[in-house]
Amino acid sequence: MIDDKIRTFVEVVECQNYTQAAKNLHLTQPAVSQQIKALENHYQQVFIDHTQKFFSLTTAGQLLYQYAKSQIHNEILFEKQLASCLPPLKIGSTLSIADYYIPDMIANTFLKAEKNCEIVVANTHTLIQKMMDGEIECAFVEGQFDTLLFEHHLFKEEHFIAVANPQHPLSQHPVTFDQLFSYPILIRERGSGTREILENYLDQTIYNLSHFAFTMEIGSLSMIKTLLMESNAISFLYAGVVKNEILNQQLVQLNIKNFQMIHPMHFIYLKSNIQKDFYKQLFYSMIQPKE
Numbered sequence: 001m002i003d004d005k006i007r008t009f010v011e012v013v014e015c016q017n018y019t020q021a022a023k024n025l026h027l028t029q030p031a032v033s034q035q036i037k038a039l040e041n042h043y044q045q046v047f048i049d050h051t052q053k054f055f056s057l058t059t060a061g062q063l064l065y066q067y068a069k070s071q072i073h074n075e076i077l078f079e080k081q082l083a084s085c086l087p088p089l090k091i092g093s094t095l096s097i098a099d100y101y102i103p104d105m106i107a108n109t110f111l112k113a114e115k116n117c118e119i120v121v122a123n124t125h126t127l128i129q130k131m132m133d134g135e136i137e138c139a140f141v142e143g144q145f146d147t148l149l150f151e152h153h154l155f156k157e158e159h160f161i162a163v164a165n166p167q168h169p170l171s172q173h174p175v176t177f178d179q180l181f182s183y184p185i186l187i188r189e190r191g192s193g194t195r196e197i198l199e200n201y202l203d204q205t206i207y208n209l210s211h212f213a214f215t216m217e218i219g220s221l222s223m224i225k226t227l228l229m230e231s232n233a234i235s236f237l238y239a240g241v242v243k244n245e246i247l248n249q250q251l252v253q254l255n256i257k258n259f260q261m262i263h264p265m266h267f268i269y270l271k272s273n274i275q276k277d278f279y280k281q282l283f284y285s286m287i288q289p290k291e
Contacts, residue, residue, distance in 0.1 A: 002075050005035040006068045009047065012036060013065050016055035039064070088116035089282075092127040092139030094193050095221055097265055100240045101156060102140060105286045125191030131270055138269035138279045142238075143193030150268040151276055153283050159239040160197055160261040162254040163246075165229050174255045178207070184233040185212040186224045197263050198236045225251065238263075 011021040012032065022029045040047055047061035057065060089110075093102060098121045110117040120127070120136050124143030130136045131150075140155060162180065164171055170179060187209065188195040202208050209215050216233070218224050224235050225242065229250055245251040269279040 002072055005039050006071065008032055008035040009039055009064065010068045010072065012048070013057065013061075088118040090118045090120060090136040092120045092122065092130060092136040092141075094124055094127065094140065094142050095121055095188075095219075096142060096194060096238050096241050097140045097155075099221060100238070100243075101265070102286075109282075109286045123189060123191040124193040124196065131268075137273070137275065138267065138282070140265065140267050141193060142263065142265045143191075143196045145266070145268055149271060151271050151280070152266045152268045153280070155265045155267050155283075155287070157262050157264050160236060160263045161239050161242075162234055162236050162256055162259070163228060163242050163251045164232070164234045164254055166249055166252050168232055168234070168252070168254075170234075170254055171252045174257050176257050177205075177259055178211075180234055180254075180256070181207070181211045182213060184214050184216060184231070185209070186216050186218055186227055186233050186235040188224075189217055189219050194237065197261070201261065 008021070008025060008027070011025055012018060015021040015024065018029050018032050022032045025032065036048065043060070043064070045060040045064075046058050047064050049056040049058050049061070098119065106117070106119065109115070120130065120139075122130070124141045124145070127136065127139040127141055128145055128150075131139060145152070164183075168183075170183070187198065199209065216227070218227070221237070221241055224237070225245055227233060228235055229245075234254065239253075242251050242253075246253060267279075267283045269276055273279070
């Protein structure tokens with residue numbers, strides 16, 4: 001651990017000014033002067049030549065500056081080595097959120113800061129089980145979870161929409177929900193939050209998935225979008241997942257009468273976890289806009 005007096009000396013040298021160094025270090029100028037004087041008393045040397053009209057180091061001061069910079073550099077390397085020994089923070093995320101909503105956040109929080117992190121991508125049901133088993137510590141989810149067990153923070157509210165290719169027979173005019181049933185539907189696997197949203201909606205009606213011409217279960221969002229472009233199938237996805245394809249006119253949002261759904265995405269962790277205050281701080285640091 002580098003002595004604060006050494007860091008203060010380096011700041012003074014690089015600023016060549018006591019006042020500016022004190023401002024940078026959030027200290028008073030007398031406090032900075034006292035630290036420099038303490039160094040000189042310890043080593044029994046004068047490091048800064050006050051006989052000159054301009055800032056000047058003595059020979060001993062130049063040696064101390066070179067030594068201090070070397071020590072600070074070694075300290076940084078040592079801290080990085082220690083950090084590499086720590087187990088990575090394991091964060092879960094559903095596929096939609098992982099691919100389309102949090103990459104920038106992960107880059108800013110972990111890559112740029114060079115912090116160890118492991119991102120586990122799975123459906124909501126699997127992520128919840130992994131948290132219960134201690135395999136991951138926190139997660140971004142879109143499906144349902146037990147609010148008695150998990151602390152939760154709203155990450156985003158997103159539109160959940162029906163999409164198809166631009167040449168689809170239903171793409172040119174408003175349609176009723178039951179008109180969709182004449183066509184195949186592409187859905188995610190069981191346990192997926194995206195699928196759960198659709199099934200919960202259908203549970204509130206007289207319909208279910210069996211009313212569609214047929215269903216195809218697919219775990220890949222990229223494959224779902226590709227198949228939509230090449231067929232008359234439809235799917236229900238978050239608006240952010242198909243944002244680029246809609247802008248590029250590869251897919252369109254179907255205009256379904258009396259259908260509008262906005263669904264929340266949450267960051268969750270177990271209430272019983274002794275690190276819960278850390279996860280809360282982590283979440284708010286991740287969503288904080290970066291300059």
